[in-house]
Every structure is written in structure tokens, then in C-alpha cells.
Amino acid sequence: MVRRLFVLLALMAATPVAGGAVALAASAAESPSASPVLNEQDRTFLVDAHQGNLAEIQAGRLAEKQGTTQAIRDAGTTLVRDHGKLDKDVMRVADKLGVALPDKPTKKQQAQLDAFAAKAGTAFDKKWVSAEIADHRGDLAAGKQEVSDGSSQQVKELAKGAKPVVQRHLEILKSIKGGG
Template identity: 25%
Template sequence: MKTLALLAPAMLIAAPAAAQVMTPAQYVSTAGASDLYEITSSKLVLQTTQDPKIRSFAQMMVMEHTKSTAQVKAAAARARVKAAPAKLNPLQTELVSELRSESGAARDARYIAQQKAAHNQALEVQKAYAMEGTSAPLKAAAAGIVPVVQQHVDMLKSM
């Protein structure tokens, strides 16, 4: 499991992002999984972190990724794209498991490392769909989400 933990951030970034234009359904699924991972991992770290900066960041992740999920779902409804309930992909499931296996400062450090990789990937997905997506309502949602994710990326640089 530890080997996967070392490779996971690179694998997150290498995940299918902008290699080809996603269908609207693929975008909704990918964005939903990304938000679910952010919310799940952040709630997990909130259970134990003693670091006020990490606590504040994790609380913001729960709030803002819940909001972006609602934005994508609303856009999907306008676009008449059926949105299945979000579910973690296998790598995200493993990353959450890795967080569960840690505690204290080690969990906090792993959380921040995972957040950096996950947000870089999410930014690429959102930018790509905003630029090249085929559904106007979903493109608009992605374009609105890009600056929020960029803000998260920028915050993570100082953590």
C-alpha cells in the first residue's frame, strides 16, 4: 500500500483529463467523483487534525465541493444529461483508505499531498471541459468552477 501512496499523486495527474474531449456524461461523472473524493477525504481529516490551517482548508473543501457538485448537477439537468450518483473511482477509494491508515501529522501530510495532486487534476478537467466541452450548460458550470479550483491550488502551494 505504501508504494501506491508514493505513486498515487502521479497517477491522479495522469488520469484521463484533457487527452480527448469528454462526453457530457463523462464530465458529470468525473466532476462528481472528484468532488466526492474532496468531501470524503476532507471529512476524514477533520476527524483528527489538530492543525488549524488544515482544519480551515478541509472545512472549505467540504463546503465548496458540495457547492460545485450542486452546480454540475443543475447544469446536467439543464443539459438533460442523466447524472448517476457520484462514486469514487478505484484510485480515489485507495487514497481514502491510505488516509484512514494514517493518524496525526502523518495523516495531515498525506492529505495535503493528495489534495495537491487531486486539485491539479481537477483543474485540468474543468479547464478542458470549459474550453472544449459539447454541452453549453456544463461548459458554463466548468468555467465557473475553474477559478475556485485555481484558488484551492494556489492555497495548497503554501501548505
């Protein structure tokens, strides 16, 4: 699934603890001692994170409109807000490092968004929550890979800062799926 680590970074920005981590990541990104050297892992992470954020914002808007429960609609609002904040950080770092970012989600992400839009009622809720859980698990794995294999301290700090946000999103989604 789409790497949704970017989503997690955005969630982090929405909470006091998460906000601090994003601020830490932002200051690390602006630090002259931060490594400007990028490897393919760093570039891939930035591109995937940006496209993931774009997709999460759209998915969140769909949940706000089509979700049948307040919990689904609230989760959608959280994704829109947090991924918007996260994407600003990703775009800032990518710009600073000279990494060009696409202007839309991947074809696979767009197909998933189209599939969400075609669903209604509880069928939408179930598909949306299940897909978001899988995506957030993938985001956690992508962040872990960036931290271990990336070469840019700035990009690695983005990944580290995103982890608590992504975990928080995952907890919210699992709570919705479990009915609790």
C-alpha cells in the same frame, strides 16, 4: 489523479467572486439558448466532477477530524462546504441534460480515502496535502479540457466557473505545504 475540478467549483461558490461565477454558470445552465448537445467530453466531465466532489467531501471530513493543525482542519472544512455547493450545481446540470451520475467515488478515489484514514499525525497531514495539491492541478487541467473540447455550453460554463475555486483551493493547499 481524480479530476477535482468539481472541488474548485465548490470553492468558487464560497467566495464572493466565486459565488458570482457559480451564479453565472447556473444562469447559463438554465438559459434556453444554452446548447443541449452533449459530447462524450461533457458526459465524462460531469461524471468525473460529481465523483470528485463526493471524494473531496469525504477527504475534507477526514482532514477536519485527523488534521494536526488548524490550517489542515480549516482546509477540510472549506473542501466540505465548497464541494457540497459545487456538487449541487453539477447534479442540477446533469439532471437537466439527462446524464446519470454514480452515487459514490471511484474505486481509485475510495482507495485514496482509505489510505488517508489509515494515517495519523503529521503522516496524515503530509499525505493529504500532497494528494490534494495533485488532485487540484488535475482539476484545472480537466476544466481546461472541457472548455476547449466540450460541446455543451452549460457544462463548459460549469468548468469556467470552477476554475477560480480550484485555483483558490490550490493556493490554500500550497500555503499549508509551504508552512505559510
